[in-house]
Amino acid sequence: MSSSGDGVFRIGILGRGNVGGALAVLVEEHSERVQRITGMRPEVSGVLSRGSGVFEEILERSDLIVELIGGIEPARTYVLAAMRAGRHVVTANKQLLSQYGEELFAAAGEAGVQLRFEGAVAGVVPVVRVLQESLAGARIDRVHGIVNGTTNFILSEMARLGITYEDALAQAQRLGYAEADPSDDVDGRDAAAKMAILARLAFGAPVVLDQVRYDGIRQITQQDMEYARELGLGLKLIGTAERIGDGLSVRVHPAFLSPGHPLASINGPFNAVTVESPEITEITMSGPGAGGPQTATAVLGDVVSAMIPPASPPEEMVVMPIITDVMSGFYLHLEVADEPGVLASVARVLAEHAVSVKSVVQKGMSDQARLVMVTHPVLESLFFAAMDEIGELSVMRKPPRAIRVIEEEF
Amino acid sequence: MSSSGDGVFRIGILGRGNVGGALAVLVEEHSERVQRITGMRPEVSGVLSRGSGVFEEILERSDLIVELIGGIEPARTYVLAAMRAGRHVVTANKQLLSQYGEELFAAAGEAGVQLRFEGAVAGVVPVVRVLQESLAGARIDRVHGIVNGTTNFILSEMARLGITYEDALAQAQRLGYAEADPSDDVDGRDAAAKMAILARLAFGAPVVLDQVRYDGIRQITQQDMEYARELGLGLKLIGTAERIGDGLSVRVHPAFLSPGHPLASINGPFNAVTVESPEITEITMSGPGAGGPQTATAVLGDVVSAMIPPASPPEEMVVMPIITDVMSGFYLHLEVADEPGVLASVARVLAEHAVSVKSVVQKGMSDQARLVMVTHPVLESLFFAAMDEIGELSVMRKPPRAIRVIEEEF
Numbered sequence: 001m002s003s004s005g006d007g008v009f010r011i012g013i014l015g016r017g018n019v020g021g022a023l024a025v026l027v028e029e030h031s032e033r034v035q036r037i038t039g040m041r042p043e044v045s046g047v048l049s050r051g052s053g054v055f056e057e058i059l060e061r062s063d064l065i066v067e068l069i070g071g072i073e074p075a076r077t078y079v080l081a082a083m084r085a086g087r088h089v090v091t092a093n094k095q096l097l098s099q100y101g102e103e104l105f106a107a108a109g110e111a112g113v114q115l116r117f118e119g120a121v122a123g124v125v126p127v128v129r130v131l132q133e134s135l136a137g138a139r140i141d142r143v144h145g146i147v148n149g150t151t152n153f154i155l156s157e158m159a160r161l162g163i164t165y166e167d168a169l170a171q172a173q174r175l176g177y178a179e180a181d182p183s184d185d186v187d188g189r190d191a192a193a194k195m196a197i198l199a200r201l202a203f204g205a206p207v208v209l210d211q212v213r214y215d216g217i218r219q220i221t222q223q224d225m226e227y228a229r230e231l232g233l234g235l236k237l238i239g240t241a242e243r244i245g246d247g248l249s250v251r252v253h254p255a256f257l258s259p260g261h262p263l264a265s266i267n268g269p270f271n272a273v274t275v276e277s278p279e280i281t282e283i284t285m286s287g288p289g290a291g292g293p294q295t296a297t298a299v300l301g302d303v304v305s306a307m308i309p310p311a312s313p314p315e316e317m318v319v320m321p322i323i324t325d326v327m328s329g330f331y332l333h334l335e336v337a338d339e340p341g342v343l344a345s346v347a348r349v350l351a352e353h354a355v356s357v358k359s360v361v362q363k364g365m366s367d368q369a370r371l372v373m374v375t376h377p378v379l380e381s382l383f384f385a386a387m388d389e390i391g392e393l394s395v396m397r398k399p400p401r402a403i404r405v406i407e408e409e410f
Numbered sequence: 411m412s413s414s415g416d417g418v419f420r421i422g423i424l425g426r427g428n429v430g431g432a433l434a435v436l437v438e439e440h441s442e443r444v445q446r447i448t449g450m451r452p453e454v455s456g457v458l459s460r461g462s463g464v465f466e467e468i469l470e471r472s473d474l475i476v477e478l479i480g481g482i483e484p485a486r487t488y489v490l491a492a493m494r495a496g497r498h499v500v501t502a503n504k505q506l507l508s509q510y511g512e513e514l515f516a517a518a519g520e521a522g523v524q525l526r527f528e529g530a531v532a533g534v535v536p537v538v539r540v541l542q543e544s545l546a547g548a549r550i551d552r553v554h555g556i557v558n559g560t561t562n563f564i565l566s567e568m569a570r571l572g573i574t575y576e577d578a579l580a581q582a583q584r585l586g587y588a589e590a591d592p593s594d595d596v597d598g599r600d601a602a603a604k605m606a607i608l609a610r611l612a613f614g615a616p617v618v619l620d621q622v623r624y625d626g627i628r629q630i631t632q633q634d635m636e637y638a639r640e641l642g643l644g645l646k647l648i649g650t651a652e653r654i655g656d657g658l659s660v661r662v663h664p665a666f667l668s669p670g671h672p673l674a675s676i677n678g679p680f681n682a683v684t685v686e687s688p689e690i691t692e693i694t695m696s697g698p699g700a701g702g703p704q705t706a707t708a709v710l711g712d713v714v715s716a717m718i719p720p721a722s723p724p725e726e727m728v729v730m731p732i733i734t735d736v737m738s739g740f741y742l743h744l745e746v747a748d749e750p751g752v753l754a755s756v757a758r759v760l761a762e763h764a765v766s767v768k769s770v771v772q773k774g775m776s777d778q779a780r781l782v783m784v785t786h787p788v789l790e791s792l793f794f795a796a797m798d799e800i801g802e803l804s805v806m807r808k809p810p811r812a813i814r815v816i817e818e819e820f
Contacts, residue, residue: 124690126544134536136714265675279707280534283697297689304546
């Protein structure tokens with residue numbers, strides 16, 4: 001599609017950050033290759049930044065709009081206006097997609113244009129394309145993802161060097177992997193937005209950020225890491241989107257992974273996604289998390305796809321109830337008085353809530369003891385009810401702490 | 411595209427093996443989902459097997475032909491005839507693509523039909539699609555792959571259980587991962603065909619099986635595995651396709667991988683491919699190797715893509731010289747007489763051929779000694795010349811053995 005018909009495909013870029021700059025360079029460098037593939041020469045027709053450019057003028061002279069502003073407004077208004085004006089849109093904006101996805105997909109469908117967003121999820125790891133196309137013939141049961149490179153770097157450094165969360169975060173900030181205010185990353189909200197987008201792709205069901213439960217990594221301690229090292233487990237911030245009966249659960253939380261799990265060996269500022277389906281057992285994709293050049297490459301891949309018309313008709317949505325209570329195994333960490341009967345009282349509370357214990361390690365430390373248990377999978381509501389009750393036992397020296405455990409199933 | 415215009419898309423299947431059977435079931439099971447995505451209902455219009463069906467009749471009533479016969483003839487004749495009759499073709503036939511790729515791609519281009527072949531390379535691991543589409547904006551420097559699940563299973567079992575090659579092969583045969591005559595797999599020829607296809611995709615250069623050098627795993631010993639375990643290295647059958655200056659090298663051989671390498675942790679009957687590019691550093695994809703259901707899923711994904719017209723115009727080919735002499739690090743295993751001066755003579759020969767030694771381990775064993783060296787990367791021709799000369803030293807007790815070493819660069 002070229003509005004001008006002169007063999008040039010004009011790309012308007014909104015936003016002049018790292019990604020926008022890298023994209024302009026890539027378009028220039030790869031224009032011959034893209035022309036070989038698509039038959040048209042790509043050209044940047046304008047860049048809108050805070051200080052320069054007028055959106056309407058750039059829109060007028062573009063065949064496709066790349067939105068790299070981020071956040072909700074004015075990105076949402078621009079993207080909707082571009083699609084209504086018949087322009088394809090490529091965006092890397094996870095906030096926008098995870099909160100206003102339905103509005104955007106509906107607008108794309110009505111206007112008959114493409115809305116592509118590989119760069120919004122896992123940088124250059126092509127999970128969007130694979131879910132949309134390669135796995136069109138597979139029923140997907142579950143997606144697990146490490147979709148935030150910042151937190152994966154922090155956890156990897158804590159594991160590798162035995163340092164605290166605070167020191168690892170400072171290290172990530174020094175290296176440019178974490179922002180001055182890291183809340184969105186370390187509290188799990190960034191990963192939750194990406195999992196909402198992935199859930200939509202995997203299950204064809206509208207999922208918004210508000211429906212994703214999430215937990216971050218601020219509370220992870222060196223002791224948790226020691227335990228992980230002793231048992232050969234990887235401790236990761238894991239996003240999960242899974243089919244449960246006719247419903248769907250989407251959530252983000254730290255989890256211990258068994259050594260055979262394909263995400264257990266993903267270290268550093270990397271992203272990785274595992275897709276499980278009865279037809280394929282599982283596939284895993286991994287690569288560097290979003291940085292300027294990586295995201296720009298993903299965006300250019302989307303631009304090239306959009307240059308090859310027409311779009312596939314959008315798949316109809318199905319409605320699936322969101323399930324909030326799911327089965328998980330748990331690691332339960334208790335600091336207790338070192339006196340007779342403690343293990344018995346804890347075990348009694350667990351049993352009353354149908355929580356079955358898989359392994360126990362107890363370590364004495366002068367007048368108190370550390371009791372670490374791993375449970376079999378159990379409904380989370382039952383586990384947390386048990387944990388609340390355990391927290392009220394008089395022998396507890398600190399509030400109990402829990403981290404989920406994910407076993408490799410294949 | 412539907413030749414009949416009644417909203418039904420007719421799929422003719424050539425070959426009634428595992429994959430063909432699994433595909434027929436998948437088409438039936440997923441027909442509603444495929445209709446949601448493409449707007450057309452897929453239907454199997456005929457199955458050609460040795461005993462039943464007539465090719466021309468099936469062709470006549472099909473919109474797309476899936477070729478699952480394998481081998482060169484009659485598959486080649488059927489595929490060419492189908493494309494010339496204006497039918498899209500999906501094939502999982504690596505022999506055909508790696509030997510007659512140019513003829514097939516030219517025929518597809520002339521007829522304006524799609525030729526898709528995800529199932530021919532890494533089963534359901536979507537490496538073809540990712541190379542063709544996601545990475546259209548990236549200059550690819552190197553592809554490393556574990557593209558044969560049989561050999562990866564055998565090597566994994568040797569490492570895990572400390573058993574011999576013969577015992578691991580027998581185990582693979584019992585479990586159905588290896589055929590009664592495993593030559594194509596264990597000699598590296600199957601992997602070589604797949605690497606020829608991947609090289610073509612990654613570099614846009616015509617590469618045929620005959621241009622791929624390959625080595626198998628029959629000669630791998632328990633001692634090699636012990637060495638790998640001691641140093642934490644993974645020993646894998648690795649396919650490599652890489653850009654070297656203006657040329658291209660494509661090869662398959664066993665190699666030690668450093669522990670950080672993304673392919674080092676791929677165990678069992680799995681496939682995995684790593685793509686390196688300056689824009690993205692690297693991405694890795696992994697999943698189960700080709701089995702009936704996996705390959706059928708990949709084939710159905712290709713069918714769905716072909717149902718969404720039109721094809722992207724085929725990218726023009728570039729010609730790149732094939733380079734046969736490349737740089738590699740080596741593990742060199744020598745059984746020598748335990749007498750003074752042995753290390754000195756070996757070291758002298760290596761130095762004369764500009765082979766620089768990175769580490770040496772020498773173990774005495776009564777009257778003879780085992781000398782294991784790891785070299786820095788060196789032109790392979792120089793290394794092999796040195797190894798030949800070392801083999802002629804009077805102190806050698808057995809012919810010297812070498813295995814390549816691949817270090818993680820990122």
